[in-house]
Amino acid sequence: MNTSALDYDTLEPAPGPLDGIRVLDVATVYAAPITAMLLGDYGADVLKIEHPRGDPARTHGHSKDGHGLWWKVLARNKRSSG
Numbered sequence: 519m520n521t522s523a524l525d526y527d528t529l530e531p532a533p534g535p536l537d538g539i540r541v542l543d544v545a546t547v548y549a550a551p552i553t554a555m556l557l558g559d560y561g562a563d564v565l566k567i568e569h570p571r572g573d574p575a576r577t578h579g580h581s582k583d584g585h586g587l588w589w590k591v592l593a594r595n596k597r598s599s600g
Contacts, residue, residue, distance in 0.1 A: 534561020542567060543596060546574055551592045558595025566598045 539562040543554035546569065558564040566573070576589045 534559070537561040538580040539563065541565070548563070548575070551575065554596065555592055555594060566593065566596045568599055 536557060539557070541554055541557050541562045541564045543564055543566045545551055545554070551566075553564070553575075554564050573589070575592050576586050578586055579588045581587060586600055
């Protein structure tokens with residue numbers, strides 16, 4: 519959902535330019551998940567399909583409160599199967 523523009527009649531975020539587009543993110547390396555994240559930023563409906571053992575990005579790098587910070591960035595604007 520595009521949060522940079524508001525529909526001032528409802529005060530809800532206006533739909534992004536990719537509203538209605540569906541994307542499956544099945545990658546585990548950073549380039550493709552970042553691309554899917556950006557598509558979600560512009561309004562696409564992104565579904566992250568994870569490996570049964572979970573995406574390696576969940577535990578990569580620094581963490582806070584038990585959650586990987588990379589995962590928080592990569593998973594934004596996505597629904598997850600995991």
